[in-house]
């Protein structure tokens with residue numbers, strides 16, 4: 001039972017037929033076989049602009065750059081915004097790609113903390129203390145991988161106020177946009193600020209369940225022309241690999257326009273049900289502290305390491321879990337956050353139940369109450 | 380009349396139905412929507428290995444890395460083989476992307492000359508004189524953009540002998556592989572050497588006439604384990620943007636296996652006919668010196684600048700040509716080779732005839748015989 005970040009591996013979450021039909025149409029059109037502008041074809045960029053625009057954040061085709069997946073968008077953004085020797089601020093826990101990209105470019109990274117006890121809100125005071133003269137940008141990810149958290153509007157406004165104070169641009173990884181459980185509301189960062197220059201990155205990967213198609217985008221939400229140089233830089237960088245597959249670009253307008261709401265709802269309901277089942281189970285398991293997610297596809301679970309003295313770390317814990325019970329979860333050390341592990345919520349229902357059972361076995365087998373272990377009655 | 384490097388723009392050179400059918404099959408298969416290994420899916424890599432292997436250069440799936448077009452492959456190769464401060468040797472005239480990539484990475488470039496009077500063979504003596512302790516790799520392009528030349532087996536063996544003497548790896552841009560006119564034979568560099576480590580880059584872009592699909596590859600032809608570190612580096616780099624579109628990956632085995640020979644032949648015959656018409660015309664035009672191509676999609680034409688005293692340069696010449704006759708050709712300054720321009724050979728027949736006529740007008744209008752101009756009878 002491999003729980004990976006790919007929602008398509010088990011076949012239980014198929015893509016919507018709209019995507020398939022749109023690609024066939026694009027193919028038979030025969031207009032999308034040639035080179036296109038490296039930032040993408042106009043109609044596809046306009047389709048993204050229409051898709052992400054809100055009443056308070058209007059963008060046009062020229063504000064959109066199409067990329068080979070969100071990863072490629074993030075790579076372009078980080079290399080365009082920060083010079084070697086400068087630093088960028090990254091969330092902890094957070095998606096490891098940010099650091100990988102930055103380090104490979106000689107850009108330093110500093111981590112700001114997300115607080116599990118506050119549904120993974122940002123510790124803004126600490127974030128602010130990290131900013132220095134060499135800080136080039138702040139990366140935020142909402143909804144979050146690995147936390148499954150969804151920021152409230154209020155918290156987002158606080159983040160934006162903090163960032164505005166330092167006149168820094170925000171890189172908003174919004175690959176999980178709209179991916180929120182019932183009762184929560186998704187806001188894009190761009191829709192909540194008129195001052196902070198925001199570079200958002202999204203794509204078809206998660207919401208449309210087609211990561212392999214490698215269709216992502218960057219949306220430049222410029223404010224007071226703060227990003228005119230960045231625009232030029234991004235345009236230049238885009239010429240390096242000449243944009244994403246044109247067949248999918250040709251299909252993009254139809255995909256974004258015609259995918260029915262019921263498709264999105266179904267996916268999210270499915271994942272939310274899984275989240276609840278995992279959460280109910282883990283809450284009862286000794287020495288585990290799940291944090292109920294609000295969106296995306298993941299849940300973080302804290303491990304009370306004192307109660308599992310056989311294991312040195314979350315890495316050790318998850319390794320033994322896969323060896324003994326064939327349940328594979330990523331240790332949160334992968335996200336710079338030890339003593340947690342991440343559960344993926346896209347697995348088929350029957351596997352959820354089975355995994356819960358095996359986790360129960362595992363925990364009951366290895367858990368050692370700290371009082372008993374200390375043996376001196378003082379703990 | 381825009382003569383660009385995109386063979387699809389006029390619609391006269393459509394893709395083969397095999398490509399379309401293979402993508403539809405791949406789509407309906409529903410196995411190619413998810414993430415795949417960043418170096419590509421096994422079957423697709425194996426298909427490339429089978430496609431490029433020759434009796435003297437056998438490679439396997441693990442020697443192949445799939446990339447977002449050949450551009451992406453070249454970017455990975457250059458950044459993996461050379462460190463900032465080192466230098467790489469590039470052909471002159473040559474495809475401008477090599478320099479763009481290198482410079483953006485802080486890698487220095489040195490140009491070795493191709494000799495028009497020897498059908499654009501490499502000036503090997505000069506090439507050798509450029510090699511120093513900081514030289515990290517040599518880039519060769521065959522068949523060539525912009526020259527349309529195809530190296531003979533003998534010349535390729537001479538190149539390989541020279542390179543072997545300096546124990547340097549060769550980056551072989553073979554995006555135009557097999558794209559050779561009647562009477563010429565294509566050899567891959569890898570098939571002619573057992574000693575030189577060769578990193579070849581190719582793809583579907585040119586031969587299959589689908590540049591927008593962004594499917595390229597790197598083939599690692601290792602020799603005496605000289606490339607084991609490079610393999611690791613390439614694997615790491617591939618994780619950055621996670622490989623090309625999976626639908627096309629899924630289609631790749633069928634495309635490479637089932638595209639009929641007649642398709643390739645038709646394309647090449649078409650282009651060769653155009654080459655002949657252009658060549659015949661240009662040879663007769665005063666002050667122009669076309670070099671008959673042997674493959675690829677281009678022809679270089681020398682301009683006797685003394686005979687066109689109104690123009691300062693090839694850039695000037697081609698600018699006026701587009702202004703006055705609406706015929707757009709790239710000045711070869713774009714390829715680091717002044718006083719030439721490049722003609723693209725993929726245009727529809729009727730446009731070739733029309734372009735020839737307009738070029739004739741243009742040249743006859745602007746040409747000034749040097750003797751008359753000098754006026755002293757000595758020229």
Ligand SMILES: Cc1ncc(COP(=O)(O)O)c(C=O)c1O
Nearest residue numbers: 005069070071095145175203205
């Ligand atoms: C937070 C986050 N950003 C970006 C990505 C990369 O998305 P893509 O596959 O579109 O490159 C992922 C994928 O898991 C992710 O979780």
Ligand SMILES: Cc1ncc(COP(=O)(O)O)c(C=O)c1O
Nearest residue numbers: 384448449450474524554582584
């Ligand atoms: C010599 C050469 N190499 C590489 C490329 C890039 O190919 P791709 O479109 O597959 O990135 C081209 C495109 O014109 C080319 O002429």
